[in-house]
Amino acid sequence: MAPGGPPDVELVQGGPVGYPGVHVEADVAFDPVSVSVALPTGRDLRFGTQTLPDHQLTVQNTSGQTTTYTGVLSADGTTLVFSDVDLALPGTTVLWVAVSAGHDAPLGATGLTFTVGGKTSPSTTIVVMPGFTVSPGGDPVTAERGGDPVYPGVEVRNNGTQGIPPQTVIVTLPAGADMRFGTPTSPDHQLTVWKAGGNTTVYAGSISADGQSLTFSDVDLEVANVGSQSVMWVCVSAADTTPVGPTSVEFSVGGRTSPSTTVDVI
Incomplete structure (x- = not known):
């Protein structure tokens, strides 16, 4: 046998x-x-x-x-x-x-x-x-030091599963980059999830004590159908002292980790 x-x-x-x-x-x-x-x-x-x-x-x-x-x-x-x-x-x-x-x-x-x-x-x-995968989503974004915020994100894809339960999403800023969620005068602790068809859902997150990560609970990934895709993003900005060059925000979605869209700091 x-x-x-x-x-x-x-x-x-x-x-x-x-x-x-x-x-x-x-x-x-x-x-x-x-x-x-x-x-x-x-x-x-x-x-x-x-x-x-x-x-x-x-x-x-x-x-x-x-x-x-x-x-x-x-x-x-x-x-x-x-x-x-x-x-x-x-x-x-x-x-x-x-x-x-x-x-x-x-x-x-x-x-x-x-x-x-x-x-x-x-x-x-x-x-x-894996029932779903997470990967960088969208084209690179350019963040000017001390300038306007940008919106890096990831793409979520259904690999052939049904009934994906709500997930915990953790978004972490790059270490030592002196970046923040939102801007100094207008913090932004939200996650936006966009599904095919154009509908969006916004979730409010809790920020860590050091200000480096946001945690969002019970997030609907909006990928109910096999092969369907969604995109999620956050709002970040670069400080005057942020190192120039490419960086990214880290997304952890239900334990699956991926860098975001590339953020080119100028």
């Missing part, structure tokens, strides 16, 4: 299911066996999706014919047990289940554990991808 299926199964946080599995090879037939499938600990995976659980095992024989079995879910929701599973041997049989990743699933590689007739194997490798 060995991992089965494609080389990797990619799951997007909060996205649709994938089908990791194993394959079993034998030259002789076997009596029906018990099969258990366990989720990895602490990886926020589930059988099916949060709104549509799936407790089935699919068995595909050498000829490509499939049979499905309904399993019993453990009390903690981490293991499915299937009884009297016909492995359709001799030949090569592939077994798989449907799993998805939650919005908080850690990124990177993981996998399920299949136990078939007492023998254990990891599944196809599962690679968890």
